[in-house]
Amino acid sequence: MAKSNKSYLQSIFNFFLKSYKISSVNKSTLQETPLSIFKAYQLFIYIIYLLFIFCVVIFILTAYGPLQNLLPQSAYFKKSELIELMVKVDSLESNLLQKSKYIFVLDKIINGEVVDSFIQTQNDSTIIFNDITLTPSKEDSLLRHFVENEELYNIPADYTAENADLEDFVFFKPADGMISSFFDMKEQHWGIDIVANTNTSVKATLDGVVIFSDWSVSSGHTIIIQHVDNIISVYMHNASLTKKSNDFVKSGEVIGIMGNSGESSSDPHLHFELWQNGTPIDPLEYLDF
Numbered sequence: 412m413a414k415s416n417k418s419y420l421q422s423i424f425n426f427f428l429k430s431y432k433i434s435s436v437n438k439s440t441l442q443e444t445p446l447s448i449f450k451a452y453q454l455f456i457y458i459i460y461l462l463f464i465f466c467v468v469i470f471i472l473t474a475y476g477p478l479q480n481l482l483p484q485s486a487y488f489k490k491s492e493l494i495e496l497m498v499k500v501d502s503l504e505s506n507l508l509q510k511s512k513y514i515f516v517l518d519k520i521i522n523g524e525v526v527d528s529f530i531q532t533q534n535d536s537t538i539i540f541n542d543i544t545l546t547p548s549k550e551d552s553l554l555r556h557f558v559e560n561e562e563l564y565n566i567p568a569d570y571t572a573e574n575a576d577l578e579d580f581v582f583f584k585p586a587d588g589m590i591s592s593f594f595d596m597k598e599q600h601w602g603i604d605i606v607a608n609t610n611t612s613v614k615a616t617l618d619g620v621v622i623f624s625d626w627s628v629s630s631g632h633t634i635i636i637q638h639v640d641n642i643i644s645v646y647m648h649n650a651s652l653t654k655k656s657n658d659f660v661k662s663g664e665v666i667g668i669m670g671n672s673g674e675s676s677s678d679p680h681l682h683f684e685l686w687q688n689g690t691p692i693d694p695l696e697y698l699d700f
């Protein structure tokens with residue numbers, strides 16, 4: 412077996428080393444003219460060399476030449492590129508259309524014509540309006556209920572004081588002066604503004620206990636007095652206060668000096684409020700100026 416293998420290799424080796432001759436023979440004279448003499452391995456190397464040149468040429472033509480278009484991969488890229496371009500053209504077209512409409516309207520305006528709108532609206536026939544139900548949904552009803560309950564604790568704008576027993580009290584004028592702004596529920600002005608000379612004294616309207624005597628950004632120096640029958644009086648924008656929290660004050664007693672303190676005050680005045688059971692009362696119903 413090893414011997415036959417060896418002789419097989421030997422025969423191949425011999426084949427490659429054999430010399431071959433290409434010659435032309437004249438038919439009439441039978442004279443032979445040798446054209447080329449070569450060995451088999453030389454022919455083999457020559458064929459390999461030719462194949463290599465052929466592969467290189469095919470590669471260059473495919474990678475950079477016209478054969479590229481024949482590849483299926485390249486067709487895919489071409490298609491996506493085309494779609495991208497189509498989208499671009501479409502957006503440019505709509506942009507151009509809008510611009511031309513804008514210029515058209517601008518032209519009209521320059522010529523002095525009246526233009527309502529340049530956006531043309533189209534009826535969308537795909538929406539069927541008959542199918543729309545106008546009855547409130549469960550969520551809507553719940554929201555309405557929630558909002559109505561929230562409003563429950565706000566002071567209604569059409570509120571009118573029903574505090575009959577206030578007639579029994581004799582209210583002392585908190586300050587001498589003129590009324591510059593009246594009690595107005597709609598404007599949420601829960602009291603009256605009294606204007607007078609600066610340094611006019613501010614007095615307690617009834618006997619009571621000071622429950623608040625301090626300064627705040629919007630109201631300035633403010634004093635609040637608790638009276639009997641759940642009545643509360645408020646005095647804002649004072650220049651200074653002469654009573655502290657928990658002080659007992661008598662009706663007509665000086666509690667502060669009129670001023671212009673607090674961000675919500677623009678001129679020297681006293682903002683005076685009267686409350687009973689958590690509802691504001693127009694002081695002018697019980698006070699004369």
Ligand SMILES: [Zn+2]
Binds near residue numbers: 600602604
């Ligand atoms: Zn006021």
